[in-house]
Amino acid sequence: MADVAFQQGRVAGIGSKRKRSSLRAALKRKSAAAFLMTLPLILLISILVLYPAFYSLHLATLNKSMSRFVGLGNFEFLFKRETFWLVVRQSCIFAISAVIFKALIGFIVAHFVHNVPAKGQRKWRGMLLVPWVIPPAMSTLAWLWLFDPSYSAFNYTLSFFGIGPIAWTGDPDWARFSVILVNVWYGAPFFMIMYLASLKSVPEQLYEAAAIDGANWWQRIWYVTLPMMRNIIAITTLFSLIVTFANFDIVRILTAGGPLDHTHIFATWAFRVGIEGSDIPLGASVSLFMVPILAIAAIFILRDVNKRGNEA
């Protein structure tokens, strides 16, 4: 399609001996126009995304007052700190377990929604997507209040079952559980909606053919649904991995990294060190540790997106 237009440009170049001046001028105008139309985008990306990304690398090599080049000194410092290793561990636990639960719950819920008659699907989908719609900073406040140590609505309810007051955000293990719970609550609807869209695109005849071939419910999921959804599952999971790994709002508001730095993840710790602690180079170094994971996930996403593009 559009590559025809691209080739026009080439062909005009080849036939330059012929007098095609006005058409060439028109083409030139066209690419000039195209360039102008994308210029704000290019400027935005290069000045406010690419430049800061590289600037971050530079910052990470300076000392706290940013007056002296210290090379890898910040990283050396980080490696020696116990908190850093806590953050690495917690970031991985947080991101991986949250993504797994989001993916599972999203898949299950999507199936249930897909199962009910089409008339009701809209209503259920509408309710189930609410967690994703509320700004996470706002909903995390509600969770914080639900977890409140003295007036906790959860503990109030659990006390009827004889389960005794839980320090949801006070105890390191429970705090880890809580931040993951809130993240799953917030992110599962996104998976649900993606899976639902993908489920609807599986042709009904495939299920009918599988049923005629004698496949039971479970085999239909395994041999029809999952292979058909493979790509969307991969993209959604990788995408969610990036977002979860880089999460800030939930942990910041729910525990602010506490108790005793046990729930800090890269983003919140970088904020604590870089902004609150005014050690910008160290903060930059901390957030740079996200890059490898993000890059790997991004490469896989890009591969899948391109694959989809080629199939289309």
Next chain:
Amino acid sequence: MSTMTVDKGAPTRKVKYGSMSRDRAWALRWSYFFLTLFAIFSLVPPIYMLITSLKSSAEISAATNPWWVFHPTLSNYIELLTSNQFLTFFRNSAFVSIFVVTITMLISVPAAFALARMRFWGSATLATGVFLTYLIPDSLLFIPLFKMFAVIGDWTGIQLINRWYVLLFIYPTLTVPFCTWIMMGYFASIPKELDEAAIIDGASWFQTLTRIFIPVALPGLIAATIFAFTVSWAQFLYPLVFTTSTDQLVLPVGIITTLIKGDVFNWGQIMTGALLGAAPPLIIYAFLMDYYIAGLTAGATKG
């Protein structure tokens, strides 16, 4: 693609006869049971916000049944909606979001059109670059951006830090790449014959964009607008980093930094503020759910 955007429900599965229908009836019952559980799980926090917002501080500290309002009162709402400070937060948030949406659309729609239709040198690379940019999270950029704007302030004397409008520069980094990406998808799905017909009818490139592409891709445009708005409205990290004075804060940061005083939590007001802060996206969602969902799924299904 405009046809697939507003997708009302899946094909209905007909109830079959005999044992099949019995199995299906049970499957349906289980589905409803679990869906109800999940819906409760989803809705507990917002409902709890509402419950708490209707309580007085006295009732909250009395530690009665937290799930019930015994003496409903609107005092929290009245107090917040008459507080200049809260209204300033609201106004800042509204300004930031509306301006960011405008900026985002002005940047991403022409760019998406150029990338989808007017192939030029490097356009494929740029399209991929746009998608990759979308994957770069705010938590990677906030420190260098903060330092950058501090340095700009030192050099030029134009102090942008701690001004709400600094966010107008920063939020587009979150909204533009995604909006460009989904608009590209929508534009690319418009049959090429349509712009050829327009060209033969005598339309210029600009007229093709404004009179054909934008109206035809309107569902995509709405989805992108909603996305840009909700992202700007919900953003928390950047305003927390860039703004500190109470008159410059946007809603999420304002609620958290001013309503939480030390370790004194005025939960009634916090929940009211949170609910009011959640209201604009929720209202948009309630009225434009299909567009909202289209925008959500477009990122992965387009392109």
Next chain:
Amino acid sequence: MADVLLRKVVKRYEEVEAVRGIDLDIADHEFVVLVGPSGCGKSTTLRMIAGLEDITGGDIMIGGDVVNDVPPKDRDIAMVFQNYALYPHMTVAENMSFGLRLKHYPKAEINSRVTEAARMLDITDLIDRKPKQLSGGQRQRVAMGRAIVRNPKVFLFDEPLSNLDAQLRVQMRIEIKKVHQKVRTTTVYVTHDQVEAMTLADRVVVMNRGRIEQIGTPNDLYHSPATRFVAGFIGSPAMNFLPCRLEDVGGKLNIRLTDRIAFPLPGARAARYQGVSRTDKLLLGVRPEHIAEARVHTEPGVEAFDAMLDVTEPMGMETLVYFTMDGTQVCGRVNPNAGAHDGAPFRLAVDLNNMHLLNEVTGVVI
């Protein structure tokens, strides 16, 4: 109203030559159909006339002006696309008037033109509908209406009927012909369907692999194809081609098909092929309607032979019979009452007065 001239027009994409230097004169008011298999360059040619593709070499003239560098909107042409390309957000009237509105025509003028075109195409009732609410045939009419209101020098049609079902296609074909009879605008029409080409065209241009194989009236092409490609492409079922050679038997010219089967050529044909080398590999081209059941009294030049039928296809008014001759499948058309049966022997007769003789190597009709 204008003529369209193509002079040595070439289109090259990278290394691929899509159109390899074609010359074509289309007279004013003429209805010309470009036909050929997909990839033959017919659509590219049309798009070059429209200005949607720029030309690599040669000249295109519309109404006497060279338009090589003229952008589409200034060529004064209108185009109807295969998928109609109606603007989905505009009503029928808005679709039809879009081009005029862009050119800032007065409102009254626009209205009268749209009304007139709608009346001509019988879509007056649909004028306020959106394309979504129209059937395929109605959309096609609107697309034509959009072309008509512009009152252009040239109409360009790019496979306009291929998205319609068979019945509608026949109806719209007639419709297009009627419109052309009324407005008399020079028309270039691209299709892959030879029936469309035959029924619509004043002249048909058969294209193959970026070249023009033959230009002629529908009857010319059917009765005197110039090449094997044209002979095989025009007509359905397609012409049979049987390997053969010529031999002299007792002063007479015979055409030998197999070791067992050879026919004497009728006088006119014999005279015409006298100069052909007896050793050349040749092809006998016979249309299915010239292979029929043998009659008791045969006319001169009609030669009877026996064949073992493989398959018969009753079509109602005729029955198609298929048999194999020396490994080549041959199709004939016989009277449905002639008693042809699958797998049964049958006596057929070939009318050599309507035969074609082709050079197997060059594919040229002799």
